[in-house]
Amino acid sequence: MIGSSCLSVFEKVILIEVPGNAEGSQENNQQAMNCPPSFGNDSDQAAASSSASISPDFEMLEELQGNLEASTETASHAPSLGSDSDPNAFSPTDCLLCNLNMWTKGRTGVKKSSGMADCPSSVENNSDNDTHSFLYMPACFGPMPSETMNDSNLVENDSNQDNDSTPVSNNSDHEVLPTEMTAEAESSAGDGADTVNGTTGLEEYNNQYSSFLLSISPTASFAYLGDPKRNVKMLNIHLLAAQRKSNPKQAARYLVRNLFPKETLIGSSVSANCRDRPRLDPNKMAAVREFLATVFPNYDLSEFGKEWKACISNVASLIRYLNSEAKRRQNNGGGCKLPGTPASADWNAGGVRVPSEGGFQFPQSLNVPETRETGNSVPNRNGIPEEMGSLSINNTIYSTEVLEYFGNPNRNIHVPSSLIHAAKSKARPEQSARFLIRHLFPEEILVRSNVYGSITQGIYALDPNRINALREFLQDAYPGFNLLENEYHWKLCVAAINSYIRVLRHDLKRFPNKSYQLPGWGPRDPSCN
DNA sequence: ATTTTGAAAGAGTGGCAGTT
DNA sequence: AACTGCCACTCTTTCAAAAT
Incomplete structure (x- = not known):
């Protein structure tokens, strides 16, 4: 901040x-x-996230997660730290692993290479969304084939991801379950989790989102949001809640609200060309979009899709609201400004x-x-x-x-x-x-x-x-x-x-x-x- | 061919009122 | 309290025309 x-x-x-x-x-x-540190690495978002205190939503987490273990709380930093800090903080088996095929599938309607779309880095494509300066990956992360990457690996694109995804989804070390089953495991772990219609379990899920497979341990409480390679983690319970939203706009708003600390949202913009504020971490936003594309397959949630634009607009609205709220509080109470x-x-x-x-x-x-x-x-x-x-x-x-x-x-x-x-x-x-x-x-x-x-x-x-x-x-x-x-x-x-x-x-x-x-x-x- | 200019479209923002 | 939609406004980008 x-x-x-x-x-x-x-x-x-x-x-x-x-x-x-x-x-x-x-x-x-x-x-x-x-x-x-905050300034030295171009990583405004990362810095903001990593330096931010625990998100206010953790209160809700406690509420929802009920008797989840204390370790959960530590892990619950994931929304703000997940992609910016130690990726090893979570066991792979504790995370949902989304089949990368889904990403490709979700992008089929996109004319441009979507890999480029979120990260149209190439000099040649003259895109406005180039995100060079938004890659805040600590060295320990190694290469990150996310959409926010601007290198040729990504440009050369989805096929690579597809290839990469195969071993991930087929990894026999992981128990592969749909989210609903995750929810069941979740509910069994505590009383705070919302119940999920059991009849919509594996079968229906596989029908609708056959590629959106998840790897999770019975005690898992965190999942990757979007492409696991983005290393954006979020509480399952939030993902489930987002899935239950009636439309992607609401889900996007909900996810962003839980993905970024309030302080980060207040000081940020969803726009890449906002003059005075850092943009919300494009990696996380891309993860949100990917997630929504899997959950709402009937909506146009491609990078330039109508529905995604509506989501962005809705998130902007959220930020506006938070800003105005912060301003109100400052005016009301207590913001004693220094001259x-x-x-x-x-x-x-x-x-x-x-x-x-x-x-x-x-x-x-x-x-x-x-x-x-x-x-x-x-x-x-x-x-x-x-x-x-x-x-x-x-x-x-x-x-x-x-x-x-x-x-x-x-x-x-x-x-x-x-x-x-x-x-x-x-x-x-x-x-x-x-x-x-x-x-x-x-x-x-x-x-x-x-x-x-x-x-x-x-x-x-x-x-x-x-x-x-x-x-x-x-x-x-x-x-x-x-x-x-x-x-x-x-x-x-x-x-x-x-x-x-x-x-x-x-x-x-x-x-x-x-x-x-x-x-x-x-x-x-x-x-x- | 390149640069400069004016104009307009598109996107983002804050404020506000209404709704949930 | 939180969310949503609308409006007016600003800023950035783009395009066509004019000038060099």
Whole structure:
């Protein structure tokens, strides 16, 4: 949660270029450069999950699981930790193993390779859902052939999974039962489990979901959600409850509610291109989709299916609800905000963002150029480009947060960890670039510039030092993309940046009194007119 | 051919009211 | 209390046309 809250406060521009010796600064900032665990591995979701306290749903677990053993509770971290922590925490025989054939079967309606769909990583397919930055697999996990993988293994795809699945499903070491039988075992273990219609047991289940076979021990209480290779585990009782939902939307909502800690949901987004929040772990979401596809075979739950979109919408609704609830509680009771540190909800509110809301002000040096140390006057719409330079050498530090070098350390550009963190959470470098550009330059600079400038049109070039730092950062954050100067993906980034600037300019024409003339400096806020 | 621009579509969000 | 649907709004992406 550090990530989301800090991010909400500081992701707005605290760009610091430290003058002087890079070596020295590096030394001085040695501590800062040591990324805290939450930030250091791109793993916003993983970090959020693993650092999250026990989900509130564990109360319900206790209620439902009744006399399940204490070990169950330990294992009940699975929803939040399962895919992010020690995969050996559970015995294979304690988990439901879903026949991978089912995944293939469930995808038959998908035109695109679904393996790609959830993780359309390939550079070539130009998908928006590339999830490079969402793979937070500890080394001990080894390769993970999930949909969220972006490597060619996956691209080359389902057939591999099919092959892989065979030995899994045929593994004679595992007792293979349908979920309903799991439920029976479950109910026998405790009184909390809902009863399951015994007549729908193996026979009917095999008829309807013949491939959805499960391997479980009689005392099992956890199951893999979706493809076991995703290593997303969940209490059987939750899976059963989800199965009993009347439609996938409700089931998706229920599963997400139980799969992610509330804190994670509040700070997250289901959207890959949400600007200010990390996306919900795509691996877990893909697992949810896979599960639903097996449980609701009559619905179009392919990656781009109508019903799955409805599920996503429903999950978004849940997150909205949780956010509003959190906001209410904060307002009611007790959220005593520190000056200058708005609640994350304020900033995370997305849509309408008023920079000064919650009392947060951007660094004077960047926010209110009148007071810059350089003493330069405010660059107005007709300002001269030199002022862009003066901005770039501004060294006022306004941050209580850990800072990291942005781009090559020799450039001496520092940004808050949370900004790095948020940028890396974007699915694609273009999105990250678009996100970062508004934090690297104030609007008044942006509206009369573009990345390389266009002299003939009186458009200035943005500070090349920062632009290069941005490119270097993206290159580092998205190793699967070609972000060298003049290369394809960098051009996409440039186009995205220029597109963003264009919109700013367009808005400026429509609303001449717009935000950049206000003291606050932040993303455009067309609503504040 | 490439870049820039304006416009519009699509998706996501918060707020709110109604329902369960 | 939790959930759902609707509306208005913002942001991102895409496309066609114009300019270079």
